[in-house]
Every structure is written in structure tokens, then in C-alpha cells.
Amino acid sequence: MSDSIAAMSSPGGAAKVSSINEVVIRIAGNSQDGIQAIGGFLARLAGRSEQEVMTFMTIPATISGGASIFQVRMGSGEVLSSGDEADVLMAFYQHSYDSHLSSLKKGGIVLFDSDHVVPNEEFKKDYHHLGIPISGLTVEAIGGTAKDKGKNILALGLIAKMFDLNIPKLEKLIGERFTGKDPSILNNALAAFHAGYANPLGNVMETFKFVAAQSKGGHQVVMNGNEALGYGLIAAGVRFGAGYPITPWSDIMELLRRELPKYGGTFVQTEDEIAAISMAIGGSYAGRVAVTGSSGPGISLKTEALGWAVMAEMPLVIVDVQRGGPSTGMPTNIEQSDLNIAINGGHGDSPRVVIAPANVEDCFYMAIEAVNIAKKYSVPVIILTDQGIATRIEAFTEPNLEKVCQDISPDFTPVAEHKPYDLSKPDGITTHLPPGTKINSGKYPIVTGLEHDELGHPTGSPKLHMQMTAKRRKKLQALGASLPVPKIYGPPEGNILLVGWGSTEGPIREAVDRARAAGDSVSSIHIKHVNPLPNGLENIFSGFNHVLVVEMNDEGLYGFGQLGQILRARYCDAKIQGINKTDGLTWKVKEILERAKTNVSAGLRKL
Amino acid sequence: MSQTLTETPERAGNIATVAAPVVPATEERKGLTKKEIAADHPTWCPGCGDFSVLALYFKLIEKRKMWHEKITTVAGIGCSSRFPYFVQAHGVHFIHGRALPFASGISLSRPDLHVFVFGGDGDAFSIGGNHFNHTARKNVKMTYCVMDNWVYGLTKKQTSPTSPLGFKSKTDQWGAVDYPINPMKQAISAGATFVARTTHTNPNHVLAMMEAAMDHDGFSFIECLSECVEFYEGAFDASNPRKGGVFNEVPKSHDVTDEFAAYKLASEPFPGNFGIFYKVNKPTKNAKEAEINASYQSKVTGLKDWQILQKNFDKLR
Ligand SMILES: Cc1ncc(C[n+]2csc(CCOP(=O)(O)OP(=O)(O)O)c2C)c(N)n1
Ligand code: SF4
Numbered sequence: 001m002s003d004s005i006a007a008m009s010s011p012g013g014a015a016k017v018s019s020i021n022e023v024v025i026r027i028a029g030n031s032q033d034g035i036q037a038i039g040g041f042l043a044r045l046a047g048r049s050e051q052e053v054m055t056f057m058t059i060p061a062t063i064s065g066g067a068s069i070f071q072v073r074m075g076s077g078e079v080l081s082s083g084d085e086a087d088v089l090m091a092f093y094q095h096s097y098d099s100h101l102s103s104l105k106k107g108g109i110v111l112f113d114s115d116h117v118v119p120n121e122e123f124k125k126d127y128h129h130l131g132i133p134i135s136g137l138t139v140e141a142i143g144g145t146a147k148d149k150g151k152n153i154l155a156l157g158l159i160a161k162m163f164d165l166n167i168p169k170l171e172k173l174i175g176e177r178f179t180g181k182d183p184s185i186l187n188n189a190l191a192a193f194h195a196g197y198a199n200p201l202g203n204v205m206e207t208f209k210f211v212a213a214q215s216k217g218g219h220q221v222v223m224n225g226n227e228a229l230g231y232g233l234i235a236a237g238v239r240f241g242a243g244y245p246i247t248p249w250s251d252i253m254e255l256l257r258r259e260l261p262k263y264g265g266t267f268v269q270t271e272d273e274i275a276a277i278s279m280a281i282g283g284s285y286a287g288r289v290a291v292t293g294s295s296g297p298g299i300s301l302k303t304e305a306l307g308w309a310v311m312a313e314m315p316l317v318i319v320d321v322q323r324g325g326p327s328t329g330m331p332t333n334i335e336q337s338d339l340n341i342a343i344n345g346g347h348g349d350s351p352r353v354v355i356a357p358a359n360v361e362d363c364f365y366m367a368i369e370a371v372n373i374a375k376k377y378s379v380p381v382i383i384l385t386d387q388g389i390a391t392r393i394e395a396f397t398e399p400n401l402e403k404v405c406q407d408i409s410p411d412f413t414p415v416a417e418h419k420p421y422d423l424s425k426p427d428g429i430t431t432h433l434p435p436g437t438k439i440n441s442g443k444y445p446i447v448t449g450l451e452h453d454e455l456g457h458p459t460g461s462p463k464l465h466m467q468m469t470a471k472r473r474k475k476l477q478a479l480g481a482s483l484p485v486p487k488i489y490g491p492p493e494g495n496i497l498l499v500g501w502g503s504t505e506g507p508i509r510e511a512v513d514r515a516r517a518a519g520d521s522v523s524s525i526h527i528k529h530v531n532p533l534p535n536g537l538e539n540i541f542s543g544f545n546h547v548l549v550v551e552m553n554d555e556g557l558y559g560f561g562q563l564g565q566i567l568r569a570r571y572c573d574a575k576i577q578g579i580n581k582t583d584g585l586t587w588k589v590k591e592i593l594e595r596a597k598t599n600v601s602a603g604l605r606k607l
Numbered sequence: 608m609s610q611t612l613t614e615t616p617e618r619a620g621n622i623a624t625v626a627a628p629v630v631p632a633t634e635e636r637k638g639l640t641k642k643e644i645a646a647d648h649p650t651w652c653p654g655c656g657d658f659s660v661l662a663l664y665f666k667l668i669e670k671r672k673m674w675h676e677k678i679t680t681v682a683g684i685g686c687s688s689r690f691p692y693f694v695q696a697h698g699v700h701f702i703h704g705r706a707l708p709f710a711s712g713i714s715l716s717r718p719d720l721h722v723f724v725f726g727g728d729g730d731a732f733s734i735g736g737n738h739f740n741h742t743a744r745k746n747v748k749m750t751y752c753v754m755d756n757w758v759y760g761l762t763k764k765q766t767s768p769t770s771p772l773g774f775k776s777k778t779d780q781w782g783a784v785d786y787p788i789n790p791m792k793q794a795i796s797a798g799a800t801f802v803a804r805t806t807h808t809n810p811n812h813v814l815a816m817m818e819a820a821m822d823h824d825g826f827s828f829i830e831c832l833s834e835c836v837e838f839y840e841g842a843f844d845a846s847n848p849r850k851g852g853v854f855n856e857v858p859k860s861h862d863v864t865d866e867f868a869a870y871k872l873a874s875e876p877f878p879g880n881f882g883i884f885y886k887v888n889k890p891t892k893n894a895k896e897a898e899i900n901a902s903y904q905s906k907v908t909g910l911k912d913w914q915i916l917q918k919n920f921d922k923l924r
């Protein structure tokens with residue numbers, strides 16, 4: 001735990017080396033300072049050292065300027081969340097110092113740029129202050145013109161010194177980052193890095209060393225959730241997509257636009273989100289599951305066409321990187337408030353699939369799962385991620401791409417006859433033939449948003465509408481029955497069960513660990529298939545006195561949050577309650593525990 | 608180009624991994640008969656202009672020996688947009704106003720197909736107006752035939768974006784007050800590379816325009832006047848010689864590559880001219896994307912898809 005640092009460092013003490021398991025470093029400055037780059041280097045280094053890593057970033061809504069932070073937690077054991085409090089704060093400016101000192105653990109280290117920050121005497125007793133003229137040193141190392149570009153790398157050198165990080169590995173990472181550019185840029189970067197590393201750190205500071213991580217075997221890859229999702233779609237065989245830019249979804253469309261041509265595919269930037277989903281459905285109809293995506297208002301725009309895909313039973317993957325809503329809302333905030341629109345958005349009865357990755361690795365594999373569900377069940381599948389998971393960098397075991405990558409090319413083999421909406425199939429699953437396929441009977445299908453008969457021709461028959469509505473529902477019930485029941489984290493019986501979905505798995509599990517360490521009876525489950533839900537959750541719930549659904553959305557008119565309301569409706573169980581918040585920040589572990597305590601008046605320790 | 612409809616492409620252009628459909632060679636198959644092309648009996652009112660457009664689409668399919676599986680007909684919502692149900696071929700009845708982006712999705716991922724889109728004036732210029740502009744400017748390869756009846760037919764006589772001033776509709780009982788859109792001007796200024804005008808009362812002309820549109824490598828747009836006998840009877844009489852009107856073809860002297868001349872033609876008061884107003888050859892979006900792909904794929908020749916992805920992952924270690 002990160003307590004280790006605070007306990008071991010002593011101000012003014014002789015320099016010594018202490019060994020630690022993990023550390024939380026928060027870097028605060030302005031967005032143009034390349035703060036994300038420092039965080040990225042540390043994250044990547046951790047990945048290469050087989051350490052666990054998790055990052056947390058806030059991006060300012062303004063384009064340039066604006067306060068920005070990057071928090072990285074690196075550890076030799078399992079790292080579940082980006083950490084409630086920082087062990088080290090690196091503050092580039094006065095405002096960084098003033099607004100982030102409170103996020104530092106008592107007894108933690110604040111390393112500040114003494115060219116910009118005047119520390120507050122009052123705080124000196126609570127935090128170890130270490131002022132280093134970062135700006136001045138950078139000018140000394142690489143000259144005045146490049147200083148704004150080199151400050152972050154110099155700071156990386158300081159961190160490398162403090163934590164005895166692997167210098168050859170970092171040099172290699174810096175080399176990779178600046179390859180292909182003007183060689184003087186790489187030289188400057190290395191000069192700045194070494195100037196930082198050579199700093200004696202005021203001779204007052206003890207330094208730290210990570211205990212060796214256990215080898216996991218195989219390489220680790222380090223990326224953020226948006227990247228993992230984009231690459232997952234490529235691995236899944238997706239070769240066509242369309243989108244319209246909006247934060248935080250844009251990264252995915254930019255990646256696909258850049259990468260797909262190598263595979264002979266195309267991603268189109270359209271005039272709006274309606275065109276984007278329409279074009280993606282056209283791509284799917286043409287024979288290969290296609291993708292569209294958006295965030296916030298863009299998702300609202302897609303709902304009419306989404307309903308068509310449900311009605312016509314057309315496979316499609318829709319990525320929703322959630323942000324704060326409604327309307328333009330809080331574009332750079334984290335929120336899980338799109339569950340309702342994902343599951344129910346649009347008019348009419350329109351069942352579709354919604355899945356939610358819990359971490360960056362999931363983003364990769366669940367993109368593939370989404371494509372396969374869409375294809376098998378001929379249905380739109382929404383992947384719900386959020387601002388938090390989209391931008392956070394994690395390390396995970398490198399997938400075996402040769403095994404994982406799949407080919408979903410269409411099959412044009414002529415058939416004798418074809419009925420896309422065949423009612424005689426017990427599971428209700430439709431199969432479409434892509435245009436170009438010859439049908440020897442000479443009877444060709446129409447795909448349509450009107451209620452239709454088995455060939456796709458319009459019908460006004462109430463009987464057919466009932467049958468087709470049931471067909472579209474039944475296939476998802478079949479999917480639900482095939483889904484794995486989530487594993488319980490912690491014992492299967494106890495006082496409290498925390499239920500989460502999406503990006504909150506890490507802090508929820510850490511809350512379970514912390515509560516259990518304190519002797520409280522808490523377990524958790526994480527739901528990745530939110531619509532349809534897997535069967536059998538009631539058996540899990542029956543083992544607990546309280547089922548608390550932890551969500552980053554409003555409690556709603558009836559007080560249970562978006563998933564909470566669904567679980568209550570399905571299980572009619574009064575012990576299901578919600579723990580909800582809308583502050584736009586990831587859950588802190590202690591926040592979950594405190595809220596759980598207030599919620600369960602009887603206290604945590606029952607059973 | 609039209610040949611894509613009757614020949615098996617060597618390789619399906621920019622989607623490298625889409626194998627071309629296996630179909631018998633050209634000589635083994637005869638063209639389709641009208642009986643084989645016709646599907647559901649049209650639900651249009653007797654006398655509706657849309658019947659002629661459908662009949663001429665059948666003629667086109669017959670004449671150009673297109674095969675069932677190669678015909679892809681896409682439409683939005685409206686009376687005219689019911690078109691795909693009446694054609695015995697792969698067809699799509701999409702949502703109101705969004706047929707063009709859907710068709711673009713097919714066109715850009717399936718260069719072996721020529722996509723035809725049919726729809727009404729409301730579908731094209733009101734709810735779908737922005738898609739019209741962008742599909743035209745991107746020059747996505749397809750043929751778009753707007754069956755313009757100057758009214759909303761399916762929803763029973765509301766003002767359409769092409770209704771002339773003074774037209775008495777259910778939403779303008781005193782006569783339309785909003786200035787109408789001029790589809791030809793709209794298409795030219797949006798950047799369409801083929802812009803033609805025809806009318807359902809001149810079958811030979813409709814067929815000629817359809818053929819020329821289909822042969823055009825790019826976004827080809829036809830405004831086909833198509834009378835709604837139910838809600839706007841007689842709208843186009845002034846263009847029909849049998850009703851005492853005049854059918855003026857585009858003058859022989861007109862230079863179809865001259866954008867300003869085309870714009871001027873489009874400014875003529877009704878009944879104006881019929882024929883090809885504008886036609887230029889510009890690289891299509893399909894061709895441009897294929898070019899980007901060829902250049903990126905040349906850097907990864909011989910690699911399997913997973914090996915291409917592996918190169919990215921190597922950098923993420
Ligand atoms: C989103 C949406 N809004 C409104 C409608 C209702 N609607 C259906 S067709 C139509 C207009 C049809 O006019 P036009 O496109 O000119 O086709 P026509 O019937 O005249 O051939 C309208 C308003 C709809 N189907 N969808
Ligand atoms: S209402 Fe008008 S456009 Fe519609 S079918 Fe009847 S005549 Fe044709």
C-alpha cells in the first residue's frame with residue numbers, strides 16, 4: 001500500500017533507499033506542459049517492468065492552457081484503481097500547488113518548480129516540501145527556446161532519480177517516442193532527462209526502490225481504453241465505420257481512420273451522427289459488421305437509425321464513450337448516465353445488446369465480443385465505456401494476436417432460397433445475405449424498418465407484429481441464457497454486496513479489500529453484460545443482506561440509479577439500493593465505503 | 608461504371624479482403640425479363656407518376672442485362688420511397704431522409720455493386736437536405752433519382768420544400784409562403800458531378816437519363832418530375848405536350864461541363880429544360896479511398912492482418 005512512502009521518508013534525514021511496493025504520483029500543471037507524456041512514460045515503463053499500472057487523467061475542456069493533471073499508480077502487486085491520495089505531488093505552478101496539495105497524503109512529498117511556486121509555510125509541517133527550479137534547470141540543460149517542451153522530460157528525470165527507475169529502459173522509451181523526428185529533438189530530450197536525473201534532489205530526500213514484481217510471463221502492453229477498443233475492433237475484423245467527432249469518442253475514430261487503410265478498410269467522417277450510424281448500417285448490410293460511435297449528444301442523434309437496425313435486425317457495433325449529460329453537459333467529466341438510453345433509447349419496443357468493459361484489457365476483448373454477438377444475433381450491440389476508461393492507461397498481458405484476430409468477410413455463396421425473418425427458427429435469430437448473393441428461387445429479401453413478413457415485405461397484420469416483436473425479444477433472451485454469471489469478488493455470503501458495471505470495477509474491488517481488511521463483511525460483483533443481463537443474479541443476491549448498486553449517475557426520481565432501477569424491476573427485491581454520485585470524478589475507495597456505511601444503517605459488520 | 612453490374616470484378620477495390628461474389632460468366636446468363644424483376648404490386652394510387660419511374664427502372668435492368676443479385680435499391684420514407692418493395696432484388700427501405708448515407712455505406716464498402724437510390728422531394732431536400740449536400744460534394748459513386756411531386760404524398764398533402772409559392776396544402780391553407788428549393792441549383796452548387804432533369808411523362812427520356820446516370824462514375828443525380836395525382840394533380844401539365852405544355856430538351860449547344868451555364872439553365876422558369884445540365888469527371892470518394900488504401904497497403908505487403916496489428920502492439924510494449 002502507498003502508506004509505505006509516508007512512513008519511510010523523513011525530512012532532513014540522511015539520504016537512504018527504502019523499498020516500496022507501489023506509489024501514487026500526481027503531476028499537476030497545464031495541459032500544454034506535456035504532463036500526459038510524463039504519465040505515459042511512467043505507465044509504459046511500469047508495463048515493461050511487469051508492474052501493474054493505472055492512470056487517471058483530467059483533460060481541460062479548453063483546447064490549450066487550462067489546468068490538467070495526470071495521476072499514475074505503479075505497483076509490484078495488483079493495482080485496482082488510480083489511488084485515492086497521492087504519495088508524491090509534482091506541482092508546476094502555484095495553482096497546481098494550491099489546488100492539489102489536498103490530494104496529497106499527509107506526510108507525502110510535494111516536489112514543486114521553485115521558479116513558479118511559493119510554498120505555504122503552514123503546510124510545511126504536514127508535507128515534505130522539495131523545491132527544484134525545474135524551469136531554470138531546463139533552460140540550462142537545453143536552452144531557452146526549447147524549455148517549454150523539455151520541462152516535462154526533466155521532471156521525468158527527477159522522478160526517475162527519486163524512485164530509482166530503470167534508466168536504460170526509460171532512455172529507450174524516450175528514443176522510441178522521438179524517433180523519426182529531427183535528431184536534435186531526441187538529443188534535447190535526453191539532455192533534459194539526464195539533467196533531471198543528475199539532480200541531487202536537495203540531498204535531503206531519501207529515494208525509493210520498487211520491490212521486484214512477479215514475472216507474469218509474456219509481454220505487457222500499455223495503452224488507454226480508447227486505443228484498446230479501436231484495436232479490438234480491428235482484431236475483430238471490422239473494416240468499415242463512420243463517425244462524427246466529439247470528445248471523448250474522437251480518439252477511436254481517429255485511430256480507425258488512420259489504421260483501417262492498412263487492412264483495406266475505410267472509416268468515414270460524416271456530416272453528422274445520423275449520417276454516421278446510417279452509413280455504418282449500410283456497411284453492415286453490405287456484408288461485414290461495421291462500427292459507429294459517439295459520446296453525449298451524438299448518441300441521442302443516433303437513436304432513430306438504431307431503432308431501424310433493431311427492426312431490420314441488422315448487426316452493428318455502436319461505441320458510446322459516456323460523458324456528463326444531458327445535452328452538451330460536462331464534456332470532459334466522467335459519468336455513467338447513458339445506461340438508460342443505451343438500453344431503451346428510441347421509440348417502440350427495441351431490444352438491443354449493451355455491454356460494458358470494466359478495464360482497458362476488457363475494451364480490447366469486448367470489442368471482439370461485441371462484433372461476434374452482433375453477427376451471431378443480427379442485432380446492434382452498444383459498447384458502453386466512459387471518459388475515465390477511455391483516457392486511462394493500463395498495462396495488460398499482450399494478446400496472442402495470431403489467435404485472436406478474426407476474419408469476418410462476407411460469404412456470397414448462392415443459396416436456393418432465403419427468408420431473413422424466418423419465424424420457424426426457435427431462437428428467433430435472423431441471418432441476412434449480403435447484396436451480391438444470388439438466390440436461386442429468384443425471390444429476394446428487403447430489409448426494412450416497417451413491420452414485415454418473413455421476406456421483409458411490409459405487413460399490417462397484428463399477428464405478424466406480435467410474432468416479430470417476440471422474435472426480436474426471444475433472440476436476446478437466448479443470448480441472456482448463454483451469458484456467464486459474474487464471479488463474486490469475496491465470499492459468496494455476507495452483509496453487503498456491492499454491484500458495479502463499467503469502469504468502476506477497480507475502486508469497488510479495492511473497497512472490498514479495504515473493508516475486509518478492517519473486518520467488515522463486503523463482497524462485490526461486476527456486471528459486464530448489462531442488456532440482456534445474465535441469468536442467476538438472484539442466487540448471488542440471496543447470499544447478502546444488502547445489495548448496493550454503485551453507479552456514477554443520479555439516483556433518479558425513485559432513488560435507485562439507472563442499473564439499480566433495472567435490478568429492482570427484475571428482482572422485486574427491496575434490499576437493492578443505489579449508491580450514486582454525479583461529481584464527474586472517478587470513485588474514491590473511501591467514498592464508496594463511507595457511502596455504503598451511511599446506506600446500511602446497521603453497519604457493515606453484520607452476519 | 609455500369610460494367611460492374613454484369614461482370615465479376617477482379618478484386619473488390621478498396622475492401623481488399625472482400626472476395627468478389629462467385630457467379631457464372633456473363634455469357635451463361637440471360638438478361639432478366641420484366642416478370643422476373645417485378646416484386647410486390649405497387650401500392651401507389653392509380654395514375655401516380657411513380658409507376659412510370661418504376662417501369663423505366665425495370666427497362667433499364669432489362670436493357671443493361673443486370674442481374675438480380677447485383678441490383679441494390681435503397682430508399683428512405685415516402686410514397687416514392689416504397690420503390691424497393693416493387694423490385695425483385697436486394698433492397699433496403701431505410702428511414703426518412705437518410706437513404707444517401709446508407710447507400711454510401713454500401714457503395715464505399717462494395718465497389719462491385721452499383722447502388723440506386725430512389726426517394727421523394729421531402730426525403731431529399733427537407734429532412735435529408737444535409738446528406739444530399741455532403742454525398743454530392745464527396746462524389747460518392749451511386750445514382751440518386753428524386754421523384755419530385757412538389758408535395759408530401761405519403762403524409763397526405765403538406766407543403767414540401769419544392770412546393771411553389773401559393774400552393775394550397777394542409778399546412779398552408781392560404782398557399783405556400785416559403786420560397787421553394789431549386790433541386791438542380793442545389794445539386795450543382797453542392798458539387799454533384801452529374802445533374803439531370805426529366806419527367807415521368809416522357810419515358811424514353813427518363814430511360815436515357817437513367818442510363819447516362821448509371822454510366823457516370825460518381826454521384827449522379829436525376830430530378831424526375833413525378834405527378835402526385837392525389838394531392839397535386841396537374842402540377843406538371845406545362846411540361847407535358849399531351850396536356851398542352853412544352854417539353855424542351857437542353858439545347859444542343861449547352862456545354863455540360865460549364866457550371867455557370869448549368870446554373871443558368873436551372874434558373875429558367877417552369878417548365879424549363881430537360882436533359883443533362885451538368886456532367887464533369889472528378890475522382891470519386893471511392894477512388895480516393897482506394898488510393899489511400901493502396902498506398903498504405905503497399906507498406907504492409909505480404910503481412911497477414913494480425914501481423915499488421917502486431918506492429919502496433921510492438922510499439923505499445
Ligand atoms: C423522422 C420522420 N419524420 C416524419 C415522417 C413522416 N413522413 C413520412 S414520408 C414524409 C414526407 C414524404 O414526402 P416526400 O419525401 O416528398 O415523398 P412522397 O410521399 O411525396 O413521395 C413524412 C413527413 C417520418 N416517416 N419520419
Ligand atoms: S399520394 Fe400521390 S405520390 Fe402517393 S401514391 Fe398517391 S399519387 Fe402517388
Ligand SMILES: [Mg+2]
Nearest residue numbers: 727728758759
Ligand atoms: Mg413528394
